[in-house]
Amino acid sequence: MTVETSAPTADPSTASLGDLAIDARGLVKNFDDFRAVDGVDLQVRTGSIFGILGPNGAGKTTILRMLLGIIEPDLGRRIILGSENPLKVAQHVGYLPEERGLYPGMKAFEAIAFMGALRGLPLKEGRRRARSLMEEQGLGYAMERQIRQLSKGMAQTVQLLGTIVHQPRLIVLDEPFSGLDALNQQKLERMIRAQADAGVTVIFSTHVIAHAERLCEEIAIIAGGKVPFHGKVETARDRLRPQVRLETRDLDGPWRAALPVGTLPDGHYWHFTLPDIGVEPLLRALIEGNAGILSLSIERPGLHDAFVAIAGEAAAAELARERDEKIL
Amino acid sequence: MKRLILASWVIARRDFVAVIFSKSFIFFLLGPFFPILIGLAAGGVGSQVAKDINQPIIAIVMAQPETGALITAHHALADQLGSSSMPILEPLADRDRDDAGVSQLLNQGNGGKNYIGVLSGSLDHPHFTATSADIQRWQGTVRLILQHARDGQAKSVLLTLTNVKASDGARNTSRLVTAQLSQMILFLLTMLLAGMVLSNLVEEKTNKIIEILAASVPIDAIFLGKLFAMLGMAFIGISVWFGAGAMAVLMTGAHLPVLATPAVGWPLFFVLAIAYFNMAYLLLGSLFLGIGGMASSVREVQTLSMPVTMAQLLFFFLASFAVTKTGEPIEIFAVLFPFSSPFAMLARAAQEVALWPHVLALLWQVMWTGLIIRIGARLFRRNVLKSGRMRARRRGVLARLFKRNRPV
Numbered sequence: 001m002t003v004e005t006s007a008p009t010a011d012p013s014t015a016s017l018g019d020l021a022i023d024a025r026g027l028v029k030n031f032d033d034f035r036a037v038d039g040v041d042l043q044v045r046t047g048s049i050f051g052i053l054g055p056n057g058a059g060k061t062t063i064l065r066m067l068l069g070i071i072e073p074d075l076g077r078r079i080i081l082g083s084e085n086p087l088k089v090a091q092h093v094g095y096l097p098e099e100r101g102l103y104p105g106m107k108a109f110e111a112i113a114f115m116g117a118l119r120g121l122p123l124k125e126g127r128r129r130a131r132s133l134m135e136e137q138g139l140g141y142a143m144e145r146q147i148r149q150l151s152k153g154m155a156q157t158v159q160l161l162g163t164i165v166h167q168p169r170l171i172v173l174d175e176p177f178s179g180l181d182a183l184n185q186q187k188l189e190r191m192i193r194a195q196a197d198a199g200v201t202v203i204f205s206t207h208v209i210a211h212a213e214r215l216c217e218e219i220a221i222i223a224g225g226k227v228p229f230h231g232k233v234e235t236a237r238d239r240l241r242p243q244v245r246l247e248t249r250d251l252d253g254p255w256r257a258a259l260p261v262g263t264l265p266d267g268h269y270w271h272f273t274l275p276d277i278g279v280e281p282l283l284r285a286l287i288e289g290n291a292g293i294l295s296l297s298i299e300r301p302g303l304h305d306a307f308v309a310i311a312g313e314a315a316a317a318e319l320a321r322e323r324d325e326k327i328l
Numbered sequence: 329m330k331r332l333i334l335a336s337w338v339i340a341r342r343d344f345v346a347v348i349f350s351k352s353f354i355f356f357l358l359g360p361f362f363p364i365l366i367g368l369a370a371g372g373v374g375s376q377v378a379k380d381i382n383q384p385i386i387a388i389v390m391a392q393p394e395t396g397a398l399i400t401a402h403h404a405l406a407d408q409l410g411s412s413s414m415p416i417l418e419p420l421a422d423r424d425r426d427d428a429g430v431s432q433l434l435n436q437g438n439g440g441k442n443y444i445g446v447l448s449g450s451l452d453h454p455h456f457t458a459t460s461a462d463i464q465r466w467q468g469t470v471r472l473i474l475q476h477a478r479d480g481q482a483k484s485v486l487l488t489l490t491n492v493k494a495s496d497g498a499r500n501t502s503r504l505v506t507a508q509l510s511q512m513i514l515f516l517l518t519m520l521l522a523g524m525v526l527s528n529l530v531e532e533k534t535n536k537i538i539e540i541l542a543a544s545v546p547i548d549a550i551f552l553g554k555l556f557a558m559l560g561m562a563f564i565g566i567s568v569w570f571g572a573g574a575m576a577v578l579m580t581g582a583h584l585p586v587l588a589t590p591a592v593g594w595p596l597f598f599v600l601a602i603a604y605f606n607m608a609y610l611l612l613g614s615l616f617l618g619i620g621g622m623a624s625s626v627r628e629v630q631t632l633s634m635p636v637t638m639a640q641l642l643f644f645f646l647a648s649f650a651v652t653k654t655g656e657p658i659e660i661f662a663v664l665f666p667f668s669s670p671f672a673m674l675a676r677a678a679q680e681v682a683l684w685p686h687v688l689a690l691l692w693q694v695m696w697t698g699l700i701i702r703i704g705a706r707l708f709r710r711n712v713l714k715s716g717r718m719r720a721r722r723r724g725v726l727a728r729l730f731k732r733n734r735p736v
């Protein structure tokens with residue numbers, strides 16, 4: 001698999017500063033001798049769903065924490081909802097951290113209202129909205145229960161509701177799908193889409209590519225604290241050439257000159273990247289060369305393939321390891 | 329500023345409600361009563377023991393008329409000097425008059441009378457037998473009794489008594505007692521209550537809520553909110569304890585020792601005492617909160633609590649040492665040093681009339697509280713709120729406290 005070489009850049013020219021919910025430039029963060037984030041640029045358009053993809057330890061959480069003002073970058077600047085100080089616009093931001101946390105002794109609806117109150121929502125209104133949100137999610141029966149009495153999935157939903165109770169303009173979710181079963185993942189995807197439909201900007205980090213592929217308009221791929229790709233999902237996919245899977249009756253002939261140099265047969269099958277000449281010249285060469293085509297398919301690479309290619313071999317190995325762990 | 333106050337209020341309200349409505353709060357309220365009960369019980373036993381020890385018995389081995397004269401003189405002197413300062417005299421039979429008998433009287437072993445001495449011979453030639461320590465202690469009293477027994481009834485001298493309302497000597501000594509006692513109460517309350525702040529951020533850190541708090545409100549607001557929540561809880565505790573104490577006094581009709589009126593007068597003294605308690609609590613609390621914030625577990629907090637208590641004691645000793653040295657450099661240092669300042673200033677309120685030093689001191693203490701909160705919040709943000717591969721996590725609390733990020 002080959003990756004087109006082009007400079008990994010965001011394309012801020014497509015959006016003016018006023019259209020950007022997040023505009024971060026040259027963010028750098030060191031922890032002692034370790035550079036966790038190394039000159040990251042991020043531009044997130046208002047009202048879009050933006051994914052930050054990367055393997056564990058790539059620097060996703062550190063970037064999000066810098067965007068939120070939990071930690072200060074060593075270098076670079078970030079403008080969140082028009083402000084250089086994220087805490088100044090905290091009442092318009094909702095945040096679901098990777099490590100979920102709630103006060104175990106609090107009642108579910110109180111926990112949601114408390115999270116709203118932290119963002120400036122009056123407690124009374126917060127309680128009203130909390131009850132309403134819990135009813136909407138079918139959790140009305142658990143409203144008065146203490147957090148410690150809820151299942152992990154329910155507690156996670158409560159925290160997510162606490163993230164949106166104050167009706168923020170920007171929602172930041174750090175690995176929101178981790179720990180959720182398939183049904184709850186689908187529910188969460190619906191919630192994210194609903195928020196975006198309402199004009200809210202959603203930015204989330206994940207190492208599960210499928211979620212980003214389904215939800216995001218734009219992504220940034222993080223690897224080793226850098227951003228090797230930032231742009232539309234389609235653009236990421238287009239970086240990889242389509243893959244050809246060809247089955248022929250004969251194994252040799254003049255038609256083989258149309259195949260990329262070094263392509264070897266696997267039985268009667270041939271796997272290769274679509275050559276620069278394109279599909280039609282390839283087909284013509286195969287037919288005219290009397291290759292005896294039994295089957296031919298051209299597969300467009302998915303985001304997963306693009307991610308693996310972009311993030312590099314090390315990131316792929318990390319991802320495979322995580323996937324194996326998940327299966328186990 | 330408004331946002332800081334509002335955010336602090338949200339944090340304080342949550343913490344206050346969580347503490348007040350927890351089951352452990354009942355034990356917190358009852359806590360101080362246990363040592364009082366134990367103290368009362370131990371005090372009762374102790375006073376009985378002390379009474380036994382302080383009322384020594386001296387055996388009288390003399391002829392019957394002389395013994396009678398001695399007893400009469402003893403009663404007369406006890407009326408004038410108080411019975412507690414006199415030994416008990418116990419007449420014995422003639423058979424014990426010889427030296428061997430006297431020695432046997434003083435060493436009867438278990439079940440004996442525990443005489444500390446024997447007065448034998450006659451009024452003209454008395455003989456007091458006791459250990460050298462008891463001879464040194466009681467020979468004067470024994471001589472006095474003998475003298476009165478020989479001279480007949482003690483002659484009473486007419487002493488004209490004139491009362492004055494106060495004297496400088498009496499006033500200063502009494503105010504010193506007021507100063508020391510109020511300082512002690514302030515210290516005990518602060519030590520009991522401010523140390524609890526040490527573990528206040530552990531819950532947020534172990535429950536991972538700190539991320540949400542830090543993303544929503546300034547860290548200063550978290551610190552401030554937590555401090556004021558605990559201060560509110562402390563006031564509830566103090567109200568309950570003092571209320572219970574007042575009820576106990578009313579119900580038992582016990583007489584409390586009357587303290588000298590402080591130099592600034594009782595009403596203002598109470599106001600200043602409350603203000604200085606607030607400041608002592610906030611100053612020490614903010615320091616402890618900052619230190620406790622660096623701890624990553626309950627175990628670390630427990631480890632820290634001992635040196636923190638020692639530090640509190642040092643601050644108190646400093647203020648306590650300076651209480652009799654008003655205006656001297658050591659007292660001025662105790663007043664200026666922020667952690668001993670509330671204690672030293674309360675003692676001043678008991679002894680000095682001037683009010684302006686209190687205004688300045690309170691402002692000084694408020695400034696330091698703000699500064700310590702700010703420093704604590706910065707240290708917390710720098711050293712605790714980190715993600716990624718933090719080497720610092722493996723370091724000790726002190727290393728984290730003083731560690732600096734390397735510049736890029």
